[in-house]
Amino acid sequence: xxxxxxxPAYTSFVVRPVNKxxxxxxxxxxxxxxxxxxxxxxxxxxxxxxxxxxxxxNGVFGAYLVCHGEQVLFLLEIHPPIQMDLTGEHFADPNAIxxxxxxxxxxxxxxxxxxxxxxxxxxxxxxIKSILTSLNGVTGSDPRAGLLEKSGFRRLRTPSNKPSIYxxxxxxFGPEKLLSTRILFATASSFxx
Numbered sequence: 001x002x003x004x005x006x007x008p009a010y011t012s013f014v015v016r017p018v019n020k021x022x023x024x025x026x027x028x029x030x031x032x033x034x035x036x037x038x039x040x041x042x043x044x045x046x047x048x049x050x051x052x053x054x055x056x057x058n059g060v061f062g063a064y065l066v067c068h069g070e071q072v073l074f075l076l077e078i079h080p081p082i083q084m085d086l087t088g089e090h091f092a093d094p095n096a097i098x099x100x101x102x103x104x105x106x107x108x109x110x111x112x113x114x115x116x117x118x119x120x121x122x123x124x125x126x127x128i129k130s131i132l133t134s135l136n137g138v139t140g141s142d143p144r145a146g147l148l149e150k151s152g153f154r155r156l157r158t159p160s161n162k163p164s165i166y167x168x169x170x171x172x173f174g175p176e177k178l179l180s181t182r183i184l185f186a187t188a189s190s191f192x193x
Contacts, residue, residue: 013066013067013068013113013114013117014066014067014068014069015064015065015066015067015076015118015121016064016065016067017062017063017064017065018052018062018063018064018065018075020049020052020053023065024049026065026072026104027065027075029104030072030074030075030102030103030104031102033103033104033105034102034103055077055079055083056079056080056083059127060078060097060122060125060128061078061079061080061097062077062078063075063076063077063078064076064077064078066114066115066118068110068114072104073103073104073110073111073114074101074102074103074104074111074114074115075101075102075104076099076100076101076118077099077100077101077102078097078098078099078122079097079098079099079100080097080098081093081096081097081098081132083098084098084100084132084133084134085134085163086098086132086134086165093129093130095127095128095129095130096128096129096130096131096132097122097128097130097131097132098131098132098133099122099131099132099133100133100134101115101133101144103144111147112147112150112151115147115151116150116151119131119151119152119168119173120173123168123169123170123173129169129170130167130168130169131153131167131168131169132165132166132167133148133153133165133166134163134164134165134166135148135163135164135166136163136164138164145164145166148166148168149166151168151173152168152169152172152173152174153166153167153168153172154166154167154168154172
């Protein structure tokens with residue numbers, strides 16, 4: 001399994017695979033905030049772990065926590081597009097991947113550089129030419145949509161009763177961001193070397 005790591009000379013962002021044993025509380029809290037907001041004190045997570053147990057984990061695929069030091073910023077899920085809530089036309093491209101991003105708090109200003117670092121790292125992989133994602137209930141002032149757009153994602157045409165689908169390519173992300181974001185892919189063994 002691959003893990004995303006940062007160049008220590010550049011930043012203190014850390015991207016690591018979700019650990020079902022040690023990360024259960026933080027993942028549960030991220031999903032509670034995402035799906036229930038402040039309306040529910042708990043999030044039932046029984047089916048969540050069944051989904052993660054069946055999730056594709058070859059190459060870059062899997063679930064990752066993106067942190068700044070010890071502070072968890074967001075949960076990033078990387079999937080083959082066929083495993084996402086997309087129509088068939090979106091998973092015809094063999095060089096596309098899909099992501100879902102679940103934020104711990106939408107009020108953090110550090111999200112943009114952390115998110116862009118992850119996108120640059122993914123697009124730096126020769127086998128990945130585009131990244132797809134979808135958002136439900138997007139409004140004009142949705143901070144999630146703003147983050148995507150500032151990171152090179154473009155909204156695709158979708159019916160108004162469907163989730164909004166966004167796509168990012170190397171061209172839309174911009175070569176200057178790819179060069180300025182010094183994040184590398186490495187195997188988990190590089191943590192101990």
